Amino acid sequence: MTSRSLAQALGLVLTGIFTVAGAAHAADTPHATQPQTVMVQGVQVAIDPSTGRLREPTAAERAALSKAFQVRSSRASSLSAQPRTAADAKSTFRTVSLGNGVRAKAVRVPQELMSSVVAERAPDGTLSVHHDDHGVQAAPKAPEVTR
Secondary structure, eight states: OOHHHHHHHHHHHHHHHHHHHHHHHHHHSOOOSSOEEEEETTEEEEEOTTTOOEEOOOHHHHHHHHHHHHHHHHHHHHHOOOOSSHHHHGGGOEEEEOTTSOEEEEOOOOGGGOOEEEEEEOTTSOEEEEEEOTTOOOOOOOOOOOO
16 A cells, blocks of 8 residues: 555544544534524524524524623723824824834824724615724814925
8 A cells, every 4th residue: 555545544534533523522512502693794693592593583682792792892992002092192102123223103093093994785785885983083184284
């Protein structure tokens, strides 16, 4: 038997072992008694614990999912090191040394200067593209420089 045939046979044996072990583990693992609710790209679905099939979530499941997302986003924003305003960002000025020996000034960009572009598909199939600022107030407009 050549080494290539031996490697293929060994691969098949290992695949079979892992498949059987995974199936045995899945059979031993108790299924969740609470229905799971999942949100992907704005679509909410629930997984029925008894059948394992997708279904529409109840109002209570929707409320729980909404609350979980709010808690998660508030934690993320509270743990973020980004300053909220330009005035807060002034305290983050620091001098950094670049790899080529140049020293430069750096600052963290405030959240009010960041935005996301979001594309949403309407029920009629058209796309709407807009900025999503995540509830952060926009910075005041700077005066235009003419010189």
